[in-house]
Amino acid sequence: MRSIALAFALLTSVAFMGTAIAQQGPEAVVPADEGTETPADPSTPQDATGEATQDGAAPVEGEEAADETDGDEATAGDAPQFTAEQVERGTTAYNSNCAACHGNSLSNGAFGPPLAGDNFLEKWGGQSVADLYNYAHTRMPPTAPGSLPEQTYADIVSYILQTNGMEPMGEELPADTDVMDEMVIQ
Numbered sequence: 001m002r003s004i005a006l007a008f009a010l011l012t013s014v015a016f017m018g019t020a021i022a023q024q025g026p027e028a029v030v031p032a033d034e035g036t037e038t039p040a041d042p043s044t045p046q047d048a049t050g051e052a053t054q055d056g057a058a059p060v061e062g063e064e065a066a067d068e069t070d071g072d073e074a075t076a077g078d079a080p081q082f083t084a085e086q087v088e089r090g091t092t093a094y095n096s097n098c099a100a101c102h103g104n105s106l107s108n109g110a111f112g113p114p115l116a117g118d119n120f121l122e123k124w125g126g127q128s129v130a131d132l133y134n135y136a137h138t139r140m141p142p143t144a145p146g147s148l149p150e151q152t153y154a155d156i157v158s159y160i161l162q163t164n165g166m167e168p169m170g171e172e173l174p175a176d177t178d179v180m181d182e183m184v185i186q
Contacts, residue, residue: 077184080129081170082158090159093152097141106163116163121185129173130180133157150175161185 095104103109106116114120124132137153139145148156154175162168166186173180 077128078182079169079186080158080161080166080173080183082154082161082168082173083171084168086155086158086172087162087168089152090155090157093148094156094159097148097152098156101142106160115160120160120164124185127185128181129157129161129183129185130177132160132185133175133177133180154180 094102094106098112098115099109101109101112102115103112107114107120113123133153136157137146137150140153141147151174154173158168158173161173164185173183
């Protein structure tokens with residue numbers, strides 16, 4: 001009888017969480033962590049390196065910039081590196097720990113935001129792989145954040161990256177945010 005009551009309480013809280021998410025929209029699911037750097041607001045004036053200007057003023061036309069880009073922030077940084085074997089491990093870990101909320105296709109979950117497709121790329125495109133890893137590591141799974149081994153989070157991130165069109169190449173994605181910080185989700 002006690003296990004039935006616990007199961008009912010869990011289902012009720014999950015259903016409540018899904019209702020709250022649906023009412024508040026996808027931004028309610030992925031708020032910025034306190035103490036971590038948040039992505040720049042697209043409406044914030046930025047200099048040629050993509051950094052917000054200190055005084056909030058837009059860069060002055062004609063100013064020399066050390067590293068001018070065509071405005072496509074997603075192309076800055078290195079492409080993520082991970083292996084096909086790591087993606088296999090990430091798929092298994094995802095199915096065991098994430099699919100219940102985010103769905104078996106990463107975009108059909110009842111409780112979690114899509115981790116594949118346009119919605120995912122709008123949220124994470126142009127950000128470092130470390131940003132995604134840190135978010136997952138500090139907040140997922142919601143019932144036990146940070147409970148998986150660090151390398152398992154890196155494996156799951158590899159699976160998410162491949163699902164979003166990035167190809168395995170190079171070495172395994174390490175559970176090292178300094179290395180991941182140089183890699184950009186494109």
